[in-house]
Amino acid sequence: MAVLGFWTRLAFALIVALLAVPTAGRAADGAVVTVTGLVDKVNRPPFDAFTDGFFAHYGVAFDKAHAFSGRDLARLGMRTIVLSYPNWSKPVTFRGPRLSAVLRAAGARGHKISVQALDGYFAEFPWAFSENDKVILAIEVDGRPLDIGGRGPAWLVFPPALQAGEGKEDDAGLVWGAFHIKIE
DSSP states (O other), X not given: OHHXXXXXXXXXXXXXXXXXXOOTTSOSSOOSEEEEESBSSOOSOOOOTTTTHHHHHTTOOOSOEEEEOHHHHHTTOOEEEXXXXXXXXXXXXXXXXXXXXXXXXXXXXXXXXXXEETTSOEEEEEHHHHTOTTOEEESEETTEEOOTTTTOSEEEEOOTTOSTTOOTTOOTXXXXXXXXXEEO
């Protein structure tokens, strides 16, 4: 009888453990960045005004989206870039996946990209800009993860004057606190 009790408990523990494993392709440790719009690799439900309260606050609704956790983003391959702008106190080392890798993983396709920050700020870019290997979605700064309350959860970064029409002093297109990427 004790053996049956052991096997029953083991089977129950295995079932509970399997149920705790996220569905393949879903963000395992909570979404930090969500790509919406023209995406083919959907891994989360459509917009819901109640559960997606932050998106609702900004008037963002969507039918298709791909959510990325920090671990999901790190698995896309980390690139390191050191940037300095005149209004920064020092050069900063960023690490994160290329924006093109993030969009590819979401199955995104389009002609315009909007990257939105937690404070509502956003920057728009033509699709071709995302294909530049120097454009990264940083999730680490100076060896530390980007946190909400700092400049996280992600920070879209690229070298000065990479975007047409920007000067070497202009960091306006860099989006810190990035949580949403819309593809049109």
